[in-house]
Amino acid sequence: MTQSTPSSVMAGAPLSKFHVVLLACCSFIMFFDGYDLIVYGSVLPTLMKEWNLAPDQAGWLGSAALVGMMCGAVFLGSLADRIGRRPVILHGTLLFSIAAVLTGFSTGPEMFGILRFATGVFLGGVIPNIVSLMNELAPAAKRHTMTTIMLSMYSVGSIAATLVAIWILPLLSWHAVFFVSGISLLALPFLYSQMPESLEFLTSRGQQAAARKLIHRARPGADLSLVTWTAGREAGLRAVTVASLFHSGRALGTPMIWIAFAMCLLMVYGLNTWLPKIMIAGGYDLGSSLQFLVVLNIGATAGALLGGWLGDRFGNRKVLVAFFGLAVVSLVALGLHPAPILLNALxxxxxxxxxxxxxxxxxxxxxxxxxxxxxxxxSWCSAIGRLGAIAGPVLGGNLLAMELPQTQNFMAFAAPGLLAIVAVLLVLKPKKDGTESRSKEVQQLAVTNTSTNH
Known part of the structure; x- marks a missing residue:
């Protein structure tokens, strides 16, 4: 019979309770990623009035969490390849939750900026690792769908942040909007009991017993007698450096993915930070402007779920090119002062x-x-991409400070989509280097999937 690896056995597993719980844990964390980051855009008009902030000052303050995410992705995200994904995810979730709650006690922009930076640092370490963990442990046939369901919770969290602001701001204050972040602390005992470690990490460290236990959690009764355990260990013992991201045919693909990430994040955080203020400048009141932010993120949730479904069927490259193209068209059209129904559709x-x-x-x-x-x-894609995320709020602040027509504001946010299309098209499939043969093994495993389960 054909030899297999631990990764191929895990990838060939049918969907089980283990995968549903994993999806729930990672989705919960992603929900609060969306809430904690987008809540700033929801309270921004109030903060600008209370602290007398100029648009460019507010833009830089909005980038504090994003600078933190860049730092966290570099230092904490990469750390997981050395100490494991589980401790980075769990401890990072604890710390970003505490920092987010403390932000509600801020008495001025300086304290606010420091705490937003701290929130970003721990989010930046957590998010790339839950993406990697989901991609590694999900069944191969459901990997893209499960990953995008998890990531779509970012938009659900964004919607929640806006709805909470609409409800709480008139009754209490912007401080209370941040206190809601403390809800995430209540789920930590469940996360600590259920969050698994990376299978790749366990096998690379020779922790075969723990790896077997993890596989049986996902695939009870799996026959592991023909599994080769040494290959993963030998691959894992090699140092993972930034330079290795450019080896084996990745010299062009890595920087192109970085550019695509940066352009995507520029549009995401630029719009989520400044859309309410742009709409207020266009003649709408605060309430309706916050509702436009809800509409934007409802679309985001649907787009993430649809993107995962399309990615499993047509490939992520084609989906990205199509989505970025539609983003350019819709943003340019938004600047043309469409009628209300068309405005919400766009x-x-x-x-x-x-x-x-x-x-x-x-x-x-x-x-x-x-x-x-x-x-x-x-982690490095996320870190370099944060340069675009940082630029988004700063760009929006400078555009509003220049008092440009609304058409030019939206065109400025549409332009990065064109660059992202070019970058995605230039990402070439990397060469196989011995660690990338999992797909063939999964295909072979699928043929014997039924007999293996018995």
């Missing part, structure tokens, strides 16, 4: 193809790197 489409695309591009990056370096690869 906001739905813009949300689906900007924020929604973020879920697809994470899967695209995770597929590009082998498991041994996946956390480092996705």
């Amino acid at each position: 906001l739905l489409l813009a949300g689906a193809t900007t924020v929604g695309t973020l879920a697809v591009i994470h899967s695209f990056a995770a597929d590009f790197y082998p498991a041994a370096m996946r956390s480092t690869g996705v």
Whole structure:
């Protein structure tokens, strides 16, 4: 019979309770990623008035969490390839939750900025690792769908942040909006009991007993007698460095994915931070402007889910090109002062193809790197991409400070989509280097899937 690896056995598993719980845990964390990041855009008009902030100052303050995410992705995200994904995810979730709650006690922009930076640092370490963990442990046939369902919770969290702001701001204050983040702390005992470790990490460290236990959690009764355990260990013992992200045919693909990430994040955070203020400048009141942000993120949720479904059928590259193209069209059209019905339709489409695309591009990056370096690869994509995220709020603040027509504001946010299309098209399939042969093994395993389960 054909020899297999632990990864191929895990990838060939049918959907089980283990995968549903894993999806629930990672989705919960992603929900609060969306809430904690987008809540700033919801309270921004109030903060600008209370602290007398100029638009460019507010833009830089909005980038504090994103600078933190870049730092966290570099230092904490890559750390997981050395100490494991589980401790980084769990401890990072604890710390970003505490930092988010403390933000509600801020008495001025300086304290606010420091705590937003701290929130971003721990989010930046957590998010690439839950993406990598989901990509590694999900069944091969459901990998893209499960990853994008998880990532779509970012948009659900964004919607929640806006709805909470609409409800709480008139009754209490912007401080209370941040206190809601403390709900995430209540789920930590469940996360600590259920969050698994990376299979690749366990096998690379020679922890065969723990790896077997993990596989049986996902695939009870699996026959592991023909599994080869040494290959994963030998691959894992090699140091994963940033330079390795450019080896084996990835010299062009890695920087192109970085550019696509950055352009996507520029549009995402630029719109989520400044859309309410742009709409207020266009003549709408605060309430309706916040509702437009809800519409944008409803579209984002639908786009993320649709993108995962389409990615499993047509490939993430084609989906990304199509979504970025539609993002450009919808954003340019938004600047033409459309009628109310068309305005909301365009906001739905813009949300689906900007924020929604973020879920697809994470899967695209995770597929590009082998498991041994996946956390480092996705972490660096996220880190470099944060340069675009940082630029988004700053760009929006400067555009509003210049008092440009609304048409030019939306065109400025549409332009990065064109660059992202070019970058995605230039990402070439990397060469196989021994750690990337899992797909053939999964195909062979699928043929004997029924007999293996018995």
